[in-house]
Amino acid sequence: MSEKVLTTEITEDAENRHAINCLTDAVIGAAIEVHRALGPGLLESAYELYLCRELPFRGARFERQKPIPLNSKDVKLDRGYRADVVVGDAVLVELKAVETLLPIHEAQLLRYLRLSGLPAGLLINFNVRLLKQGNKRRLLDSVRSVAF
Template identity: 40%
Template sequence: MNADTPMRDAQTHAIIGAAMAVHGELGHGFLEAVYQEALVLEFATRGIAFQREATLPIHYRGKPLSCAYRADFLCYDDVVVELKAMSKLTAGDSAQVINYLKAARRTKALLLNFGAPSLEYKRLVLNLRESAKSADNSSPPC
C-alpha cells in the first residue's frame, strides 16, 4: 500500500480542477452537501463521468457483505472521491478512505476538503496485492 504516491493522470487532474473551480467560486464555510451539489454541475459542465453517492460493495474474505460503502462520487467508474468540509484534514480521514478502498476493492481515491481557505486534496493509491495480505484483519464500515 502506498497512500501518498502521486497519481498524475488526466482523470484525477480533471477532478481536482473541477474541485478548485467550485472552491474558487464558493470559498470555504458551507456544508459538505453544498460542495457536492456544485460538483455535480461542474463535473457535468466539464464532461467528467460520475456517479453521485455511488454504492460500492464491501468484501470480507472474498465474500460481499450486506452493508456497503457509499462514496460521495465515483468518477470515471474508477476514482473514489470523498468530500469533507472541515478546517483541516487529519490522518484519520486518509485512513478512512484507504479502508474504503481496501474493503471496496478499488485502487484510486481523492480526498477533497472544501473547509479550508484553500482547497485541500490528497491523492490516495492502494496496491491491492499488498493489501490482500491484511484483508482478513480489516473491519469494514457498516
C-alpha cells in the same frame, strides 16, 4: 515472447496511469472551480452537489453516493458504505468540509479504495483558504484498466 508480454503490460499500465491522472486532474480542476465560486464554510453536501454539476463540463462521467459493499466472512452488506463521488469507474472522491483533515479521514479513503477495488482516490477538504491545502491523492498499488 515473455519480453513482448511484459512490454505490453508496462504499456497498458502506463496508459492506465495516464487515464487516472487525467481523471484526477479533471476532478481537482472542478473542485478548484467549485471552491472559487462558493468559498469555505458550507456543508459537505453543498460542495458535493456543485462538484457534480461541474464534472460534466470537464467530460467526466460520475456517480454520486455510490454504494460500496462490505463483505466479511458470512456477512454481506450490499450498502455497507457510500462513496461521495466515483468518477470514470476509477477515482473515488471523498469530500470533507472540516477544519483540519485528520489521519482518520485518510484511513477512511484508503479503506473505501480497498473495499471498492478502485485504483485511485482523492480526499478533498473544502473548508480551507486555498484548495491545494486541502486535498490528498492516493493510488492503490495495482492499477487496473479504466474507462472515461
